[in-house]
Amino acid sequence: MTAVDEYAASFSEEPGYLDFARVGPIGGIVQAEQQGQQALLSRARFGSLDSLDSQDERMRDAVSELTGFPSDQVVFQTSTGQGLMHAMFGLTGGVALSPAEYPSVTYAAQRASESLGVVTPLWLETDHGRVTPGNLREQLTSTTVAVAVSLVDSRTGYLADLEGIRQVIGDRLLIVDAVQGFGVVDAPYEVADVVVSGGQKWVRAGWGCGFMALSDRASDQLVPVWSGADGSEGDGESLDVVRPPARGAAAFTVSNPDPIAEARFAAALEQIAVVGVSDIRQRISGTVSQIIDIADEFVIPVGSSRDETERAGIVVLQPAPDQLTVLVASLHNHGVTVTTREGTVRVSAHASTNGETLDMLRAAFLSFATLSQG
Template identity: 35%
Template sequence: MNLNVQISWDSYLAQFGEPPGYVDFARVGPTSHEVAMMVIETARLSRGDSSVALTWFEGVTADARSSAARLLRAEEHEVAFVSSTSHGLFAAAAALPAGGAILVPRGEFPANVYPWLRLAERGGPQVRWIDSLRVTPEIIAEHLDDSVGALTVSAVDALTGYRAPLGALKEVLGPDRLLIVDAIQGLGAVPLEVEAADILVCGGQKWLRAGWGAALLLIRDRVAGRLLPGLGGWSGVENPFGTGGAQDGLPPGAESHSPRDTSGPSPLGTADHPRPPLPGAIAHTFTNPDFPAVAALGTAIDLVLGVGTTAIGDQITETLGVMLDTARSAGAQVLLDDLPATERGGIGSFRLPGRDPLEVQRALSDAGLVTTARNGWVRLSPHATTPNEAAQRLAFGLRTVGES
């Protein structure tokens, strides 16, 4: 990975080679050439001396953490790697103290619903639903009382494309309530007010274009002391294997801050448990991450940093705007049609009145477009690499539907 290296826009575009009609990045984003080469390199190293590979993975993981911290405008120890967005959200849910309530928009993607429901069943904060397509500061203010300790929200809604005003939401919540953000539909695609998030999770397989198996877990220092270890396992505690050395058994990138135990090993050569949690987000991990997936994620983040989220987001906004205008011209109804471009992520959904969305999606597929049909809507989610040809394919596909 090339840390802190700026690249030209043309060099960035040259990294990708998805079909011109692929506009389904809200489901999964095809990876770059560099990510693919990193995956190949991790597989090559894994065939040889595992100790050599592990040392290399430790270095790459440290680089990836540094890159992720830059992207999230965080300290490195505030970032850890987990397996998926869902994993990170369950870790966040398990870390919340018992009692009180958490605000959850009812229309959230299910990954940001079930962690809170499952932990509520086990004594965690009770779920209090918000019924609104747009989570605004005014709506949140109406739901606040002394029992509310947190709000969880998607940075960008997976169906409407609504970009939550994270800074304004945090301001309404105040310093004593947590803002928990599922950022998978926005991070790397459009600028986000990531500083506002107390806890943030984001998998790599969508807009970051890193493939599967690794996700970011951000826990700010300002709230770390108010959380329980939750799902924290051996990888999240200090010196889990005992007294052989101050750093024995620590995950890559972790540093112990506890005095060394010099009392001697236990009869079984293991540490006395439980051990103290490590400082930072790593305390909420239960095992080592998928190192090859972390290497791919770090490579993908470096590409985003190389050209900047603003440049990527501007191109995504322009391309999506053209595609939504094309749909409107064909008589389509756009979900949240009055949403300004500054409040929309890279997602727009539409439907043709009187037409089955699956029928429309099939026609678009015949025209060479890859989309998702969900909840009665056809979802468009182009990337900065999506060419103008995609809008032409959309116009042709919708025209064929109208003629049928």
């Protein structure tokens, strides 16, 4: 059994689950980590809480291993949205982004603009929601200080060309919402200045955990507007002094992180690192190709890219408007879990997606085809 086979076998989601872009069911390692840390907290035996205190460093080291950012430039976040809020509120100047980005990105930019008046969103025209180096180049202005983009677009499944975008934007900050690819895409994170992700999707660590990683340039340029006692300089011996924010990523936090959430996140990332992101991606890519082949077999239009270099784990189906309800009902009746949004059906597979699940998908498509022809 290969390492990726062992990885896949550590999960136990029910057959028919194809909705990892919404949430990735946790596996045995994360469950065991959660139970073990909770047991420590419940007993609070003398000296045992030191283990909880060590989870922050463990989490940062695990993120560093997968992103290449130094661990001292990583800070825990409870969600992608919170990390993006920190980044956008810390900017001064124009930020270029697509209005079709996931709302965590657009809301952060708009809220920062409305609240502080120092950030100006530049709403990009895109290629059907895809931000590419080509369509970005001509829209940047002299006042644009940052570009925000999803590593993998949640609606189209498009895998952004981060290296191409970096070449186009020069020394502007590149802010990446990585949640739809982190853990399954071997991305060049080193070209980004801000990388933010949660752990509830492809990492499969559950809700309430994530990170923000900053380059030296981002640390110098972003202002830690929302920074609490835990993000301040010094060791906090005096409770009567409000200390200035710490330098670097550590400033972008408000209070002590949840050590059990950090432990879950670290355990999931450590498991991924042992297997290797590239091997996990290769397994997922093969499954995505099978899903596209099954859709083609039943003449269901595929709106997401067929090019392996432009996709991750998401397949977007675009049935005719009058056939959407029939397709959704067929999937439901065969126990296939997907996301339906804005006239499309989003199918997302992981390394643990097996032949039984694909057989259920094929059966659902067969029912759809039969009903559509009738």
